Each structure stands twice: as C-alpha cells, then as structure tokens.
Amino acid sequence: MGGKLFAVIVILIALASAVPIVNHTFLGASVAPPEDISTHGAEIDKQLDETMVEAGLSFLAAQLVLGFFVWQFGGRKDGPLKSFPGGAKYLVLAALLLVGAEAIALGAIGTKAWAKVYFQPASADALPIQVQAGQFAFYFRYAGPDGKFGGIHPEKIDEGNSNFFGLDPENDIPARDDITSAEMVIPVNKEIHLMMHAKDVGHSFYVRELRIQQDFVPGLDLSLHFTATKIGKYEIVCTQLCGLGHYNMKAYLNVMSQDDFDQWLKSQSN
Amino acid sequence: MSEAAHAHAAPTGFIRKYVFSLDHKIIGLQYYGLALVAVVTGMVLSWIMRIHLVWPNSPIPAVQWLSKVGAPGGVITPEYYLSLMTMHGTLMVFFVLTNAPFAAFGNYFLPIQIGAEDMAFPRFNMMSFWTTFVAFSILMSAFFVGDGPPLAGWTAYAPLSAVGKDSGPGEGLGQTLWGLSIFVFCIASLLGALNFIATTLDLRTKGMTLSRMPIVTWAWFITSCISLLAFAVLMPACLLLILDRVAGTSFFIPSGLNVSDHLQPHQGGSPLLWQHLFWFFGHPEVYIAILPAIGIVSHILINSMRKPLLSHKVVIYCMMSIGFLSYMVWGHHMFLSGMNPFSALVFSFPTLMITIPATIMTLIWLGSLYGSKLRINAASLFCLGFISMFVSGGVSGFFLAQPSIDIYLHATYFVVGHFHMVMGVAAIFGVFAGTYFWFPKMTGHMMHEGLGRLHFWLTFIGTYCIFMPFHYLGLAGNVRRYSAFTDDFLVPLMPVHKFITYAALFTGAAQLIFLFNLIYSRFKGAAAPANPWEATSLEWSTPSSPPPFDNFGGQHPVVYHDPYQYGVKSSTGDYVMQASPEKVGEAS
Numbered sequence: 001m002g003g004k005l006f007a008v009i010v011i012l013i014a015l016a017s018a019v020p021i022v023n024h025t026f027l028g029a030s031v032a033p034p035e036d037i038s039t040h041g042a043e044i045d046k047q048l049d050e051t052m053v054e055a056g057l058s059f060l061a062a063q064l065v066l067g068f069f070v071w072q073f074g075g076r077k078d079g080p081l082k083s084f085p086g087g088a089k090y091l092v093l094a095a096l097l098l099v100g101a102e103a104i105a106l107g108a109i110g111t112k113a114w115a116k117v118y119f120q121p122a123s124a125d126a127l128p129i130q131v132q133a134g135q136f137a138f139y140f141r142y143a144g145p146d147g148k149f150g151g152i153h154p155e156k157i158d159e160g161n162s163n164f165f166g167l168d169p170e171n172d173i174p175a176r177d178d179i180t181s182a183e184m185v186i187p188v189n190k191e192i193h194l195m196m197h198a199k200d201v202g203h204s205f206y207v208r209e210l211r212i213q214q215d216f217v218p219g220l221d222l223s224l225h226f227t228a229t230k231i232g233k234y235e236i237v238c239t240q241l242c243g244l245g246h247y248n249m250k251a252y253l254n255v256m257s258q259d260d261f262d263q264w265l266k267s268q269s270n
Numbered sequence: 271m272s273e274a275a276h277a278h279a280a281p282t283g284f285i286r287k288y289v290f291s292l293d294h295k296i297i298g299l300q301y302y303g304l305a306l307v308a309v310v311t312g313m314v315l316s317w318i319m320r321i322h323l324v325w326p327n328s329p330i331p332a333v334q335w336l337s338k339v340g341a342p343g344g345v346i347t348p349e350y351y352l353s354l355m356t357m358h359g360t361l362m363v364f365f366v367l368t369n370a371p372f373a374a375f376g377n378y379f380l381p382i383q384i385g386a387e388d389m390a391f392p393r394f395n396m397m398s399f400w401t402t403f404v405a406f407s408i409l410m411s412a413f414f415v416g417d418g419p420p421l422a423g424w425t426a427y428a429p430l431s432a433v434g435k436d437s438g439p440g441e442g443l444g445q446t447l448w449g450l451s452i453f454v455f456c457i458a459s460l461l462g463a464l465n466f467i468a469t470t471l472d473l474r475t476k477g478m479t480l481s482r483m484p485i486v487t488w489a490w491f492i493t494s495c496i497s498l499l500a501f502a503v504l505m506p507a508c509l510l511l512i513l514d515r516v517a518g519t520s521f522f523i524p525s526g527l528n529v530s531d532h533l534q535p536h537q538g539g540s541p542l543l544w545q546h547l548f549w550f551f552g553h554p555e556v557y558i559a560i561l562p563a564i565g566i567v568s569h570i571l572i573n574s575m576r577k578p579l580l581s582h583k584v585v586i587y588c589m590m591s592i593g594f595l596s597y598m599v600w601g602h603h604m605f606l607s608g609m610n611p612f613s614a615l616v617f618s619f620p621t622l623m624i625t626i627p628a629t630i631m632t633l634i635w636l637g638s639l640y641g642s643k644l645r646i647n648a649a650s651l652f653c654l655g656f657i658s659m660f661v662s663g664g665v666s667g668f669f670l671a672q673p674s675i676d677i678y679l680h681a682t683y684f685v686v687g688h689f690h691m692v693m694g695v696a697a698i699f700g701v702f703a704g705t706y707f708w709f710p711k712m713t714g715h716m717m718h719e720g721l722g723r724l725h726f727w728l729t730f731i732g733t734y735c736i737f738m739p740f741h742y743l744g745l746a747g748n749v750r751r752y753s754a755f756t757d758d759f760l761v762p763l764m765p766v767h768k769f770i771t772y773a774a775l776f777t778g779a780a781q782l783i784f785l786f787n788l789i790y791s792r793f794k795g796a797a798a799p800a801n802p803w804e805a806t807s808l809e810w811s812t813p814s815s816p817p818p819f820d821n822f823g824g825q826h827p828v829v830y831h832d833p834y835q836y837g838v839k840s841s842t843g844d845y846v847m848q849a850s851p852e853k854v855g856e857a858s
Contacts, residue, residue: 002646002723009731010658017662017738021745027765031742033678044674051675055665062632062661069639070654073575074646081577081837082641088581091633099629103622106672111615113674118611135438135530154528166528200529201430201437202541204606204681208747208759213677217541217608218429219524235759239681239749241423242430243438244349247752 003074007067014063018056034209037230041211043113054102122193122225129192132165133216134199136245138236139164142179142265150175179268185254187261188231194224204240207253215240228255280819292392293819297399298378301369304406308365313778315358320771322346326754340418349439351753352421359424364455365406367693370701371562373462376490380466382809383487385475385827387820390468394461401458409451417442428522428544432514436529449512456505459497466494477829484807484833488586489565496554496593504551545607549600557596559693561589563700567653570707573805574650575642576844578834580634588627595624605673606680614673621671628664648722652703655730656696663691666741684744687737695733710802714815715795721787725780732777739766804845807833811849
C-alpha cells in the first residue's frame with residue numbers, strides 16, 4: 001500500500017512542480033525572468049529555455065519512472081526477481097551519451113553567450129560610466145566634457161559633502177568637470193562601458209532585465225559593457241552580501257532617449 | 271590485513287563508558303547527539319528567518335531573550351537576520367551534514383561492517399569527537415559575545431569578514447570566533463578522516479576484501495579521502511583570516527579600502543584568494559555531505575529490494591569519480607567573481623561532467639527497482655524519497671553549471687533551492703533512512719513503524735513545498751541573503767514567501783514526530799530481533815544489539831560472501847549473510 005501511495009504522491013509532486021514553470025505564475029505572482037532589454041540577453045534566455053526543456057524532461061521522466069516502478073514492484077512478494085533488460089551496461093551508455101552530448105552542446109552554445117559579455121572588450125565609442133559600490137549605495141560618475149575621469153582618493157571620501165568618489169578637484173584637473181549621480185542614467189541603444197570600483201567590501205551589480213551581473217572586488221578594476229534596448233526605469237541591486245544594509249542597497253537604471261540623456265547630462269554639469 | 275594492535279579492554283566507570291569513551295559505537299552516538307542538537311538549533315534559526323521575512327515588523331516571542339540588541343522587543347534587526355543566517359548555514363553544513371551521515375553512522379558501523387573490534391586509533395577517535403564538541407562550543411559562544419554572531423554568511427567572504435569591526439555590526443569578536451571554531455573543526459575532521467582510512471585499509475577481517483565491502487563502507491572510505499585534502503586547505507585559510515583580523519596581516523585585504531570612513535591599514539591582499547581557498551574546500555565539502563547518504567541509501571535499498579544493484583562496481587566507480595571531479599569544479603561558485611572569465615569555461619566543463627556519474631547512479635537505482643520485491647517501510651520510503659530529491663536537486667545544478675545562465679541565476683533563490691534540495695533534504699533523508707534502519711542494531715529496540723511512515727509523508731511533501739518554490743523565486747530574480755523584501759520588484763513575490771514559510775513551520779513541526787519516536791522507542795520500543803531486516807552485512811552478525819564493546823564478543827568473523835547475496839535460496843530465506851559459511855544456492 002505504501003508503495004502505491006508513494007507512486008501517486010511522487011508523480012503528483014512532479015507534475016505540480018512543472019506547472020509554474022510552464023505557466024510562469026505561482027500563487028498569483030509572476031515567476032519568470034522579466035523582459036530582456038539587452039542586446040546580448042536573447043542568447044542567455046534561449047540557453048535558459050533549452051536547459052529548462054532538457055532538465056524538465058529529465059526531471060519528469062525520472063520521477064515518473066520512479067513512481068511507476070514503485071507502483072509495480074513496491075510490496076511485491078510473489079514471482080521471481082527480474083533484472084532490468086541489459087543490466088547496467090545500457091544505462092551507463094545512455095547516461096554517458098545523453099548527458100555527455102547535452103553537456104557538450106550546452107557548454108559549446110553557452111560559450112558564445114558568455115563570450116559576448118566577457119571576452120569582447122567594450123567598443124571604442126562606448127559611453128564610459130564609472131560605478132562605485134560602498135556600504136550601502138551605488139554612485140555613478142560621468143567623465144564630463146573633458147572625457148577624462150579624475151583620480152579616486154579613498155582618504156578624501158566625504159559622503160557628508162557629497163564627495164562620494166574622493167575626488168580632488170583642487171589638484172586634479174580632470175576631476176573638476178566629473179559628474180556624480182546617485183542614479184545611473186543612460187541613453188537607449190548606446191553601448192555603455194561600465195567601470196566598477198569597490199570602496200570597502202565586496203558588492204555586486206545586478207540588473208535582471210539587462211541579464212548582467214558582476215561582482216565588485218576590492219582591489220580589482222573590473223568592467224562590464226552592455227547596450228539597453230528599451231526606455232524605462234530598472235532596479236540595480238547588490239547581490240554580494242556586504243553587511244546589514246545589503247537588502248536595501250540599490251539604485252535605479254534610467255534608460256532615456258539620446259536627446260533626453262544629453263539634456264540630463266547638460267543639466268548635471270550646470 | 272593486520273591483526274588488531276589497537277584492542278582495548280572493556281571500559282569501566284561512567285566517564286570511560288559514556289563520556290571519554292574509546293568505543294567507536296559510543297563516539298558515533300555522541301556525534302549523532304551533537305548533530306541532533308545542531309540540527310534543532312539550525313532549524314529553529316531557519317523558522318525565525320522565515321517568519322521575519324514575511325512578517326518583518328512583528329515581534330517573534332522569545333528572540334529578545336536571545337539578544338536584546340539583535341531583536342529589541344522581539345523584532346529582528348537587519349544585521350541580526352544575517353547573523354542568524356550565518357549561524358544557520360555554519361551549523362547545518364559543518365555540524366549536521368558532515369557529522370551525521372559521515373562521523374556518526376560511519377564511526378558506529380564502519381568497523382563493524384569490516385569485522386574489526388574498533389577503529390585503528392581509538393584515542394584519536396575520542397579526540398576527534400571532543401575536538402568537534404569544542405568547535406561547536408566556540409561557535410555557539412558567538413551568540414553571546416558583545417557584538418553578536420558573525421553576519422558574513424557561512425562563506426565568510428573577505429574583506430567583509432577580514433577587516434574587523436569597521437565593516438559593521440556582526441563583524442566583531444563573533445567573526446573571529448567563527449574562524450577559530452572552523453579551524454578547530456578542521457583538526458577534528460582530519461583526525462577522523464585519517465582514522466577511517468587507516469581502519470578501512472588495515473583492519474578488515476579475514477575474507478573481507480575491498481570488493482566485499484558494502485557500498486556504504488566504500489562511501490565512508492571515499493568521503494574520508496576527500497575530507498583529508500579538503501579540510502587541510504580550509505584549516506590554514508581560517509588561520510589566515512584570523513591573522514588578518516587580529517594580527518594586521520593582509521592576506522585577503524588590498525590597499526585603499528575606506529570602510530565606514532576608516533582607511534584600512536592593509537595592503538597587498540586578495541579577496542579572491544579567500545574565495546579560491548574556501549571553495550577549493552567548499553565544493554568537495556558538499557560531496558562529503560552527500561556521498562555517505564548515497565552509500566546509506568544504496569545499502570538500505572538493496573536490502574529493501576531483496577536484490578543487489580544492477581552493478582556494485584559501477585556505483586563504486588561513480589562515487590570515486592564524483593570524489594575526483596569534485597576537486598576540479600570549485601570555480602563554478604566564482605563565475606562572476608571577477609576572476610579571468612576564461613576560467614569560467616574551464617570550470618564549467620567538469621561541473622557539467624559530474625552530471626554523468628550522478629545520472630549513472632540514478633539510472634542504476636531506478637533500473638534496480640525494476641523486477642525487485644521492494645519492501646515498503648520507513649527506511650525504504652526515505653530511500654525512495656532520497657532518489658526523488660536527488661533528481662530534483664541535481665537538475666537545478668545543471669542550470670547553474672553554465673556560466674551564461676549563471677549570469678542571471680547567481681545569488682538568487684534558485685541557488686538556495688538547489689543546495690537545500692541536495693544537502694538540506696536529500697542528505698538528511700539519508701540520515702533518516704539510516705536511523706530507521708540501524709536503530710534496532712544500536713539500541714535493541716524497533717522504532718515505531720507507523721510514526722516513521724507518518725514522519726516520512728509529512729516531511730517528503732513538506733520539503734517539496736518549501737524548496738521547489740525557491741526555484742520559481744530565483745527565476746523571477748529574487749536575490750538571496752536579503753533580510754527584507756522592500757522594493758517594487760520583490761514585494762509581488764510575497765505570496766510565494768508566505769507559502770514557503772507556512773510549509774517550513776509545518777514541516778519543522780513534523781520533525782517532532784521523529785524526535786518523539788527516537789526517544790520513545792529507545793525505552794519503550796518493541797524488542798528488536800537480531801536481524802530484523804533480514805540483511806546480509808556484518809553489522810547484523812554481532813551477538814547482540816547493541817553490539818558488545820568489541821563488536822563480535824571476542825570472535826573475529828570470517829567473511830565468505832559478497833555483501834549483497836539477496837534473491838538466493840538459503841536456509842534463512844532469500845538471503846545469505848556475509849559471515850555465513852553456507853554456500854549460495856540458485857536464485858529463487
């Protein structure tokens with residue numbers, strides 16, 4: 001009896017688990033990735049979908065077979081013991097071939113998506129923006145009309161006076177026209193070269209809709225590049241545990257038309 | 271095979287018998303008891319966390335007695351949530367998942383299953399347990415120090431964990447105590463691993479060749495080999511972390527850090543170095559957690575099916591290859607860490623390849639069920655539940671193994687769902703299965719079967735209700751390690767979080783059935799026959815339950831058979847015990 005009950009329950013659980021994956025909702029909440037607004041995200045989403053199909057089918061098949069065999073053979077007392085046709089040999093072969101092929105295929109396809117984000121440098125005419133992560137806020141910096149960023153002096157950081165980056169405009173000429181912002185404002189359809197700097201401990205930069213995520217590592221200068229394809233406001237959240245304010249450490253990515261962006265930048269300089 | 275040079279006389283006196291015991295069986299029970307205390311503590315912490323996440327402003331009774339600063343009026347502060355989370359993870363991974371399936375059951379049964387009187391080094395064994403106990407005490411003391419427990423997670427990434435008090439509340443003495451606790455735990459684990467390896471290689475009784483060892487014995491042996499290298503790396507890493515915190519060194523801290531307006535007096539260190547050292551241990555550690563459970567489940571399933579697995583050898587080779595591959599994949603925890611992106615592809619490949627031995631084992635379990643005479647009881651139900659959970663937890667790993675998908679899923683609840691299913695459920699199911707199966711041998715009483723089945727059903731359904739939705743949250747982009755969900759993006763996911771919290775509290779309550787069953791059966795359970803499961807391995811050949819102090823009453827068993835002679839005609843029924851001189855008849 002216990003065997004048949006197990007079979008029914010495990011099959012029900014497997015089917016019930018699959019429903020929200022197909023429906024993209026669970027208890028009224030949307031449980032799918034939000035709309036992709038990047039130029040590289042389509043490949044990531046495709047990879048995710050393909051993996052979901054393969055993993056989903058493997059998951060369902062395994063749970064259904066488990067349930068079916070336990071239904072058939074659970075509590076069985078009579079009749080001879082039987083061996084699975086072919087014994088272990090074909091199962092080993094199947095695992096090697098199917099999983100091996102799947103792993104190699106996904107690995108190869110995924111390399112392209114990964115390379116687009118990480119192996120290609122930002123193009124020469126990408127808009128450079130610097131982001132500094134510190135407990136518990138992100139600040140952004142634009143180079144200003146001279147196109148150059150002033151140096152960061154950690155000992156000069158003074159949040160009370162809005163000198164988030166520790167700039168030294170008195171002695172450092174390029175720093176004089178730098179524009180600091182608490183919001184990341186970018187033009188749509190323009191490649192951005194994001195230069196990442198950590199002020200204190202580890203943080204991370206995550207914009208779900210852009211399909212990008214990258215840790216800030218104190219002591220390392222890391223960068224990302226991406227292009228946003230849709231105007232709107234999106235959350236930038238910290239995903240690397242950084243202390244008590246980690247849950248609240250966020251900024252907004254504000255994607256605007258090129259004209260609106262130019263106006264915004266001009267208004268920041270004045 | 272050498273004769274036991276390690277034999278010791280029967281213990282006398284309460285202290286020698288039950289406290290500073292040299293008897294591997296008592297030491298195994300001590301590890302089990304410690305794991306029980308740790309798991310109850312860890313589970314209560316998780317209830318507090320889950321309640322806080324869905325009712326953040328409601329006071330939780332009694333928590334203010336744990337910490338007036340961390341939970342004023344019973345309402346948990348953001349930093350205290352992270353501290354509870356850190357202690358939850360540390361307790362569960364180290365003091366439950368390394369202790370219970372490996373140190374507890376392994377200590378109790380490995381010597382018996384190979385026909386030995388005790389472990390090779392009984393004094394080392396006693397020291398291993400008490401050192402673990404000291405490590406546990408140091409960790410728990412972090413609850414009571416001024417600044418509270420550490421909040422950097424069980425992963426303790428630098429520089430948050432390394433710069434000291436400047437990085438905020440929770441990073442004072444508590445973090446140093448954490449480093450010390452784990453350092454001491456590593457010493458205990460290394461002693462234990464050495465003991466298991468020496469015992470397995472040297473103390474097998476006559477006729478017990480390596481190929482005649484039960485699968486679970488192999489699992490403990492392979493796990494010990496992995497442990498030796500893994501804990502040997504974590505130990506110095508913790509030492510370096512402590513030095514950065516108290517001695518002004520800069521192993522993990524670069525120059526130019528402005529933490530809370532204090533310029534840090536460190537230079538030259540690398541936060542990535544901590545991650546490499548930690549995960550070089552951390553990934554093998556999760557296989558240290560699951561391999562014994564794989565062994566226990568295989569061992570019990572064979573007995574329940576009355577039929578050996580389709581291939582004993584293949585399963586052992588799979589366990590070995592998982593152990594070997596586990597050392598090549600640590601970088602998959604660091605795809606987005608800032609290390610050279612090319613290395614992500616290098617680490618991804620063996621990570622995907624580990625799926626192969628895991629799949630082979632799963633297919634062999636499933637294929638072995640075919641044509642079996644599967645006996646259904648609490649122990650075998652937990653084995654079946656293990657297979658289901660191992661599949662569920664395993665497939666989500668397949669997503670995370672791909673760096674491009676990890677860009678989206680890293681640090682979301684998808685990861686948390688994955689590791690809870692494999693470690694928090696599957697490995698624990700192995701412990702439950704082992705408990706129901708071996709309780710008669712350890713105590714001489716049977717556990718209550720009806721309560722055992724009830725425990726299984728509530729736990730199986732309950733854990734699926736808790737952890738399957740974690741994957742949905744991850745796909746939606748719900749970030750992990752947040753003490754509250756306050757923003758526009760995450761608030762709509764609250765109904766899912768509420769469902770999970772209710773499921774967690776319900777499933778937690780269901781564990782009371784197990785605790786009650788353990789205690790009740792120990793004293794009032796039906797008397798256990800010598801071999802209640804009609805099993806074959808040497809632990810069922812001991813003259814009594816529990817076995818005498820030297821396991822076999824002065825005799826050294828001789829082994830005549832492979833470990834799993836089931837489905838054969840014999841004078842005892844459909845099985846022949848390893849120590850029985852009876853020849854194996856035709857299959858029935």
